Amino acid sequence: MDFEPKIxxxxxxxxxYAGADLAGVSRMQYPPNIRVIRVMCSGRIDPQFxxxxxxxxxxxxxxxxxxxxxxxxxxxxxxxxxxxxxVKRFLKLINFDNRVRLDWVSASEGARYAQVITEFTDHIKAxxxxxxxxxxPDKKILNNLKAIEDAASGDRxxxxxxxxxxxxxxxxxxxxxxxxxxxNKVFDSAIVEEYQRxxxxxSLEEDTKSIKSLAAELEIDPSVVLEHIVCLKSxxxxxxxEFMGITPMFFKM
Amino acid sequence: xxxxxxxxxxxxxxxxxxxxxxxxLIDVKEVAEYAKSLPxxxxxxxxxxxxxxxxxxxxxxxxTEHNLNRVVVASCTPRTHEPLFRETIxxxxxNEYLFQFVNIRDQCTWVHxxxxxxxxxxxxxxxxxxxxxxxxLEALENIVVDATPTAMVIGGGVSGITSALSLANQxxxxxxxxxxxxxxxxxxxxxxLFPTGQDASELLESLKERxxxxxxxxxxxxxxxxxxxxxxxxxxxxVQQNGKxxxxxxxxxxxxxxxxxxxxxxxxxxxxxxxxxQYELEEKLKNNDVKANNIVMIQCVGAxxxxxxxxxxxxxxxALKNALxxxxxxxxxxxxxxxxxxxxxxxxxxxxxxxAREAGVIFLSYKLEKEPIVEENTIKVYNEYIGExxxxxxxxxxxxxxxxxxxxxxxxxxxxxxxxxxxxxFLEAHVKLRPMDFATDGVFICGAAKWPVDITESITQGYAxxxxxxxxxxxxxxxxxxxxxxxxxxxxxLCTGCEVCINVCPYKAISKNEDxxxxxxxxxxxxxxxxxxxxxxxxxxxxxxxxxxILSEIYAFGGS
Numbered sequence: 001m002d003f004e005p006k007i008x009x010x011x012x013x014x015x016x017y018a019g020a021d022l023a024g025v026s027r028m029q030y031p032p033n034i035r036v037i038r039v040m041c042s043g044r045i046d047p048q049f050x051x052x053x054x055x056x057x058x059x060x061x062x063x064x065x066x067x068x069x070x071x072x073x074x075x076x077x078x079x080x081x082x083x084x085x086x087v088k089r090f091l092k093l094i095n096f097d098n099r100v101r102l103d104w105v106s107a108s109e110g111a112r113y114a115q116v117i118t119e120f121t122d123h124i125k126a127x128x129x130x131x132x133x134x135x136x137p138d139k140k141i142l143n144n145l146k147a148i149e150d151a152a153s154g155d156r157x158x159x160x161x162x163x164x165x166x167x168x169x170x171x172x173x174x175x176x177x178x179x180x181x182x183x184n185k186v187f188d189s190a191i192v193e194e195y196q197r198x199x200x201x202x203s204l205e206e207d208t209k210s211i212k213s214l215a216a217e218l219e220i221d222p223s224v225v226l227e228h229i230v231c232l233k234s235x236x237x238x239x240x241x242e243f244m245g246i247t248p249m250f251f252k253m
Numbered sequence: 254x255x256x257x258x259x260x261x262x263x264x265x266x267x268x269x270x271x272x273x274x275x276x277x278l279i280d281v282k283e284v285a286e287y288a289k290s291l292p293x294x295x296x297x298x299x300x301x302x303x304x305x306x307x308x309x310x311x312x313x314x315x316x317t318e319h320n321l322n323r324v325v326v327a328s329c330t331p332r333t334h335e336p337l338f339r340e341t342i343x344x345x346x347x348n349e350y351l352f353q354f355v356n357i358r359d360q361c362t363w364v365h366x367x368x369x370x371x372x373x374x375x376x377x378x379x380x381x382x383x384x385x386x387x388x389x390l391e392a393l394e395n396i397v398v399d400a401t402p403t404a405m406v407i408g409g410g411v412s413g414i415t416s417a418l419s420l421a422n423q424x425x426x427x428x429x430x431x432x433x434x435x436x437x438x439x440x441x442x443x444x445x446l447f448p449t450g451q452d453a454s455e456l457l458e459s460l461k462e463r464x465x466x467x468x469x470x471x472x473x474x475x476x477x478x479x480x481x482x483x484x485x486x487x488x489x490x491x492v493q494q495n496g497k498x499x500x501x502x503x504x505x506x507x508x509x510x511x512x513x514x515x516x517x518x519x520x521x522x523x524x525x526x527x528x529x530x531q532y533e534l535e536e537k538l539k540n541n542d543v544k545a546n547n548i549v550m551i552q553c554v555g556a557x558x559x560x561x562x563x564x565x566x567x568x569x570x571x572a573l574k575n576a577l578x579x580x581x582x583x584x585x586x587x588x589x590x591x592x593x594x595x596x597x598x599x600x601x602x603x604x605x606x607x608x609a610r611e612a613g614v615i616f617l618s619y620k621l622e623k624e625p626i627v628e629e630n631t632i633k634v635y636n637e638y639i640g641e642x643x644x645x646x647x648x649x650x651x652x653x654x655x656x657x658x659x660x661x662x663x664x665x666x667x668x669x670x671x672x673x674x675x676x677x678x679f680l681e682a683h684v685k686l687r688p689m690d691f692a693t694d695g696v697f698i699c700g701a702a703k704w705p706v707d708i709t710e711s712i713t714q715g716y717a718x719x720x721x722x723x724x725x726x727x728x729x730x731x732x733x734x735x736x737x738x739x740x741x742x743x744x745x746x747l748c749t750g751c752e753v754c755i756n757v758c759p760y761k762a763i764s765k766n767e768d769x770x771x772x773x774x775x776x777x778x779x780x781x782x783x784x785x786x787x788x789x790x791x792x793x794x795x796x797x798x799x800x801x802x803i804l805s806e807i808y809a810f811g812g813s
């Protein structure tokens with residue numbers, strides 16, 4: 001049997017949802033795989049929603065908003081773009097970034113809506129089923145996705161993405177405008193750090209572990225694991241319990 | 254599937270057949286039967302037309318007899334019918350927010366006509382998602398605020414004057430702000446108006462007379478709106494006039510700033526003398542100053558191209574009108590109109606075109622890829638029908654340039670917190686459903702500020718915007734949507750005071766008070782939800798679209 005992907009779409013009320021309705025009124029046909037959640041603005045899409053959709057088995061997730069400059073709420077889609085950009089960078093770490101898409105469909109673009117959905121459905125069909133969908137999800141990827149979701153939900157990433165437009169387009173608290181390239185550097189290293197830290201946390205949920213075993217399991221250099229452990233301990237997210245011989249064993253708080 | 258039920262939640266699901274629009278493709282009885290198996294659902298029913306009198310009565314009966322406290326309607330689209338069903342459940346004592354619309358027509362049966370089986374499965378799944386969401390919905394109250402019964406119209410052209418007069422005639426204290434020294438806008442320049450042939454000055458004088466005699470209307474000329482604070486029913490507007498500042502308390506604002514005309518600098522040898530714009534021709538005609546005998550007009554100059562994709566709407570008619578006026582005075586004049594497409598909609602305008610042809614005006618088409626070449630005294634235009642270049646002599650060249658957005662639009666849009674579209678014209682809330690409104694409550698739009706329109710349309714829209722504006726200030730209080738952003742007391746501890754929400758709010762609805770605490774002014778909030786998706790510590794709740802509610806839809810999508 002052909003693979004029929006499960007696709008979830010988040011549509012903004014004013015443009016893309018209206019565009020989807022127009023596709024209907026115009027009887028434009030597209031594949032029946034998509035299920036839609038209506039929100040008022042694409043800027044409402046919390047990164048968590050996309051990760052959760054993937055976690056519960058979506059083969060693809062598409063976010064649609066008004067064209068840039070045409071947002072019903074002035075600039076909500078610019079915020080959506082920044083958040084989605086972060087989601088994609090995170091998902092790249094587990095090779096899932098091609099399962100999500102952000103695009104713009106206006107209220108008058110019924111044909112475009114049908115086309116975007118058809119293309120995305122075909123694209124996901126070609127990719128094949130999500131390794132974490134179905135009855136036998138890949139545990140390792142699922143754990144890594146959880147780490148990503150936790151990392152993106154943490155205040156560090158949310159503060160960075162929430163302030164991105166202000167500090168790269170206007171100024172930071174010191175009155176300086178931060179170069180986008182410089183910002184991206186900071187952003188990318190924060191993504192990798194937070195991802196690894198949360199992988200450690202996810203792993204420690206199972207059992208208490210040593211730095212060495214964490215390093216081996218997560219395939220991260222032990223010295224890097226140690227740095228993360230120090231940070232996580234200072235944040236009060238982990239602590240060490242008993243010693244195995246002279247090796248400290250860490251657990252999640 | 255989880256059989257876990259939310260305490261005391263009783264959901265009713267009504268599945269509409271919409272005649273054969275839905276029922277023709279999928280079995281609505283089967284869908285309704287399926288819905289019965291969903292958590293919290295205690296009653297389901299399929300209707301031929303849920304939106305009919307009978308259908309609405311069935312909803313009311315269902316709510317009363319089965320003690321429902323949540324209602325789902327699976328039907329066309331919430332964008333047209335949600336208000337009706339909300340009203341219906343309100344009539345039987347349910348809070349209107351305890352309603353969820355599920356779209357199984359516009360986004361299901363109409364678009365999967367060749368896949369009845371898949372469409373049926375999709376309908377069931379989206380209803381499952383809708384039931385999951387409705388189970389988590391909470392009752393909300395609309396916010397009630399006082400309304401100041403005053404209006405401000407920004408822009409004193411024909412549309413603005415009409416709107417202001419209409420509001421003032423309804424008894425509202427109205428303030429009309431015009432940037433120029435006198436009222437009238439483009440009417441000051443225009444010669445005669447199509448399709449009546451009336452003198453523009455005659456219309457303008459009559460409008461001015463009515464403005465002068467209206468005691469409810471205050472006019473500010475050579476004036477500018479410099480600051481706008483507040484919200485619907487309660488705006489505080491600062492107007493600068495000759496260095497003097499006036500502060501006004503305003504209930505509603507109508508934007509009627511009109512548009513500007515493109516000056517075709519460097520195009521087709523434009524010089525403002527021998528080669529002028531259609532707008533400049535109006536002035537010449539008014540002053541009886543057209544001496545030329547060979548006149549060529551070029552349409553769509555700087556319009557409908559890559560830079561400006563839109564059609565300016567008024568230029569075809571202006572050209573036809575002016576060509577006829579010249580012909581009336583001087584029947585021997587040779588007039589050639591070079592066009593790309595001619596738009597003369599309706600009987601009156603088409604009649605104009607026929608008359609111009611009968612009068613001997615020559616129409617030659619050209620292509621954007623092969624624009625006419627303007628030489629000192631002749632124009633060369635390639636004609637695709639004969640496959641040759643035609644030379645037309647001229648002693649007056651008239652360029653029809655489009656209306657373009659005013660430079661000041663951006664500044665005003667920022668003050669009003671309303672959007673502009675890609676060509677920097679003002680963007681209405683919805684092109685069909687709310688054409689005179691902005692998404693921001695209490696602000697309205699009319700005339701060429703929105704899109705190039707002629708005088709007739711400017712007047713129509715002026716009345717329309719006044720009508721919409723008066724629906725607000727004719728009441729002492731106004732209700733605004735309760736689905737807003739919200740920082741509940743029990744989440745106060747989560748708030749770190751990072752101010753990211755303040756940065757991302759486009760409506761300045763979030764601020765800090767003297768105690769350095771985040772305050773959300775509900776009435777300013779439009780419910781976009783950006784602050785909720787951004788809040789670094791998940792403290793802000795977006796009512797009616799809470800994390801929990803959206804996640805419940807996602808989980809129902811996943812199958813649990």
